[in-house]
Amino acid sequence: MKLTVKTKNVILDIICLLYVLLFVYAAVSKLLDFENFEVQLGKSPLLSAFASWVSWLVPVIELLIVLLLIIPKFQSAGLFAAFSLMTMFTAYIFIVLHYSSFVPCSCGGVLEKMSWNSHLIFNMAFLLFGALAIVIKNTPTNTNRSFKKRFLTVKQITISMIGSVAIVVILFLSSEDIMHHENPFIRRYPQHPVVFSNAMDLKFNSYYFAGYRNNRIHLGNYTNPLHIVSMDTALRNQQNAKISFDPKKIPFKIVTISIRDSNFFLMDGSVPTVFRGSTSDWKITKELKGIPYFTLAVPLDSTTISFRSNNAKKSANVLGVFSANPTPKITYKRDLLQQQIDGIFDTDGTLLYSEQLNKMVYLYYYRNEFIIADKNGTLDSRGHTIDTIKQAKLKVSYLKNGTQAEMSSPPFVVNAHATICQKLLFVHSKVKGKYENHKLWEKSFIIDVYDLTKNAYLLSFPIYKTGDTELNSLFVSSTHLYAIIGNDLVVYELKTILTKEMKIN
Known part of the structure; x- marks a missing residue:
C-alpha cells in the first residue's frame, strides 16, 4: 500500500x-551532571583517553542536531547527522559488548536503568527510524526521479554508516593504545x-607475607622471626610451624623468611x-656463605639471591x-638503578621476582618507574x-660533614606496595588520577595492574x-589477593577478567 x-x-x-x-x-542530562558524565567516560573502555573533550563534544553535537532538525531548511542535514551519531552510539555499545576488555557500568538518566543489550536494541530502533526518515525526506513525489533518488539516498545512508563505524573503531584502537x-x-x-x-584478625601488625605453597598462604612475624603461620584460602585450617635453628651468637637485627618452591630462606x-631449609620439616640445612651486606633480598632459586645493597658510590x-x-x-x-637526587632515598623501592617469567622487577617508591631484568640482572626494559611523577619529590639533608643522609621532610610516596603473580604486577598507588572519585580514595586503597610482558x-x-589503618603488604596468588591491613588479613577472590590476563602465552 502506497503512503500518501x-x-x-x-x-x-x-x-x-x-x-x-x-x-x-x-x-x-549530561550537562546537569557533567562531572559524573566525564568520570564515566574516563572509565570507558573505548574513550578513556579522549574523555576530556568527548564529554563536551557529545552534548554540544546533540544540541546542534536538535537545531538542525527543528529548522525545516536544515532538516535533511539534521537527519543525516542524527543517524550518524546514533550509528556511533550503536557501534560503541557493540564494541563494548564484544571486543572490550571489560564492560563498564551504563550511564545517562533513564537509559542508566537499561542493560547494555537493551540499550543496543533501543539504539538500533532509532537507527531504523532515522533511515526511514531520511528516505522519506529525500524521495521526491515525481515518480520518474524517485528510483534514482532513492538509490542515491540508500548509498548516502550506507556511506554514513560505514564512516560513523570507522570513526568509533579508530577512536577505540587509538584510545586502547594510549591507555595501555x-x-x-x-x-x-x-x-x-x-x-x-574473607578476613581475620591477626591480633598483631607485625605479620608479613613469607610466601605461598600448596594453596596455602604463609605468614612470617618480625617480632617472632622463627614462627610461621599458614592457612588455606578460606583462612581456615590454620597451622603453626617453628623453624628449627640455633642462631648461636649471630647478631641478628631484622630477620625475614621467604619461601621459594619447597625451600625457605x-x-x-x-x-x-x-640460611636455607626445607618446608617439609622447617629445619635449616645450609648457609649460603659469601653474600654481601644487603637491604633487600629475594631468592630466585635454591642457590641464587637477588639483592639491593649500599655498596655504590657514597653508599x-x-x-x-x-x-x-x-x-x-x-x-x-x-646501571639498573638511576640516581636523581642522592642515590639512596630517591632509588628506594620494592624488589620482586616472577618465577613464571624468570624476571626480577624493581619498583621505585617515589617515582613512576619500574625496572625489569633477567635472572642474571641484565636489563630487559x-x-x-x-x-x-617522573622526578622523586624528596628533601635530603646531609649530616656529620656530609657522610650521613637524612630525609628533612616527609617524602611523596607514589608506589607504596607491590607484588607479582605470573606476568602481572599489582601496585598500591598513592597518587590520585584524573576523574577519580574522592570518596573511593577515602575509604579504600587503589591497586593498579600492569602486564609485564x-x-x-x-x-x-x-x-x-x-x-x-594502613595497608602493610600485598600478596597475589593465581586465584586470590591477600592484604594485611593493620591487624587484619583480608582475602579477595580474583575474577575472570584478571585470571585470564595472568596466563603467559
Missing part, C-alpha cells in the same frame, strides 16, 4: 520529534575484578647471612645477584606506572579499608 504524501510527512515529523526529545534529554602505553593518568575500574572473600642483611643503592653454586659469586648491576597498564580496583 500527508502520511509520509506525519511519520517524518514524528521521527524528528522523537530524535529532538531524545537528544535534548540526553544533552541536558601512554596513559594520561586515567584509571579504568571494571565491574568487580576482585570480590571480597632465613635472611638478615645486617649480618649479613642467608648509594645498587642491585646485584649472588650465586652460591658452585662457589660464591657476587655480580653488581650498577624500563616501564612506567600511569601517574605523572607488554609493559602495559591494564586496570585498577579498590581494596576497602577495615578501619583507620
